[in-house]
Amino acid sequence: MAKKLMKGCEAIGEAAVQAGCRLFFGYPITPQNEIPEYLSARLPQVGGTYVQAESEVAASNMLYGAAGAGCRCFTSSSGPGISLMQEGISYIAGAELPVVFVNIMRGGPGLGGILPSQSDYLQAVKGGGHGDYRCLVLAPSTVQEAADLVQEAFDLADKYRNPVMVLGDGIMGQMMEPVEFKRTVRPEDLPPKPWATTGAKGRKPNIVNSLHLQPESLEAHNWKLAAKYEAMAKADCRHEAWRLDGEVDVLFVAYGTVARICKTAIDTLAERGVKAGLFRPISLFPYPGEALAKVAERSTQILVSELSCGQMLEDVRYHIMGKRPVAFYGRVGGMIMTPDELVAEALKLVGRRGE
C-alpha cells in the first residue's frame, strides 16, 4: 500500500481495522474525536460496529462484554474520559481480558484544557484504577509508529490477556504524516480464544469474572497477574537509542512527541560541539529501565523532558539509582517546548551558560 498522509487519529482508527478489530465503543472528547469519527464511517464498511456509548463508564463495560465474548475491541479517549473508564479497566485487568485503550492526552487535572500534554503517564503506567494490576503501555512518537503500535497492541493484549494502553498526545492525534499499513489481519484468521464466553455447546461453560471471594483464590490470582507482568518485562520491553554510540555529554530521556523535539535539539547541540543522545522508552510499562541504566553509565548528564511537571522522571530516577544527576525540563498546560529551550537547558547542564 502506498504511503498516505493521515492524521494520527485517523491512522490509529485504520490501524485498528487492519488489526482485525471490528468493534469500537466510546464517547467523544477533544483531541481524539477524529478516531471515533473515522471509525463511525469505516467500521460499517467492513461489517463492524461502532457504538457511541452513553458515557465512558458504559463504553468500558461494553468493552468488557465484547472482549469476554472473544472479540477484538477497542476504545479511545482523552484524560477526563480515561479517568471515567478506570473502573472498567480494573475489571478488564482482573478478568484478564484483551482490550486496547488509546489515550490522546490533553492538559489536566480536571477538565484542564484541550491542548497536548503528557500528564497521564502515572495514571497509565502505575495503575489508574483500583487493585493490583498493570496495563501494558506503549508510546509512539510518529504517526507511522502510532499505526504500527496500535496494530501490535491488539496482539499483545491477546498474548497476555491484559489491557494495553497506547499513550499519545494532542500533537500525535492531530498531526498528519505519511503512513502505510504494513499488514492486514482478518478477524477470521485470528487464533481462537478457548476461554471466551461464546456459548457452551459441547463444552463446559467458560466463566469471565473478576470476583474471588476466597482469599486463597484471590491471592493466587494476584500472583498469577504479577507473574504476567514479569513476563512482559522479560519479553516486551522496548526503547529507541538514538545517537548513543560511545559516551555522551547529555543523555536526553523522553517519550512520544517530546522525543522528536529532543532529536532536533540534539542535532543543534552537535553543531555546537556538545555530544548528546536520546533514550526513548517505547514501552512505558514494562519500563526499559535496565537498558536505560546501561546507557546512563556512559552519560555525564541526564536530562528528562516531558509535557508534565515530572512524571516519567520518577521512573528514570528509580532506575538511575542516584548514580548520575538527573535534571528535568517540562512544559505543561498545552504549552510545547521548542528545540531551542532544550538546547539552552542542555548547555546549562554542561556548564556553558549564556550561549
Added chain:
Amino acid sequence: MYTEIVLAGFGGQGVLLIGKLLAYAGMKAGREVTWMPAYGPEMRGGTCNCTVVLSDRPIGSPISKAPHGLIALNLPSLDKFEDAVRPGGTIVVNTSLINRLPRRTDVTAVAVPANEVAIECGSPKAANMVALGAYVGASGVVELDHVKAIVAESFAAKPKLVEINHAALLRGVALGQEQAATSAAR
C-alpha cells in the same frame, strides 16, 4: 533543506486544504513532511491555521515558533504571524482582503489579489490556490510539477475544478516569481 510554513486565514478559505496539498507535494518530492492544524480555542471570525514542515531529515517538532514562510489570507492572520517569520523568509499576503502590506523589510513580501485572480480563473473559491501558487513561485520550496500533480489527483473526480485550480495556481506562481525577483533586485 528544512522549511516550516504557516498557512492562515478565515475558516472556509481553504487554508487547511492548501496546507495538505503542500505536504503531499513534499511527499511526492521524496521529503519528510508534517501537517499540524491549530486546534486550540479559536475565536469565531478569527484565524484558522496549520503548519507544514518539509525536510530532508526526520522532522522533530511539527509546530513552528519561527516559520520560514507565511501565507496570510486575511488580516488577523497577518497581524498574528508577521512578526514570527524568520528574517529572509517569505510572506504571501492576500490583498483582496488585507489592506496593508507586511511591515517587515527583512522578508520577501508577495502581494496577490487572490480573490480577484481566482474569479478571473473561474471560481472565487480558488483564492487559496492563487496564494499557494504565489508562495511556491516565490520560495521554490517544492517543484511546481509536484503541486500540479497533487491538485490534479485531489480533484480528479471533477475535471472542471482541476482546470480552474491549475489556472489559479499558475497565475499565483507567476505573481510570486515576479515579486520575488523584484524583491531580490532591491
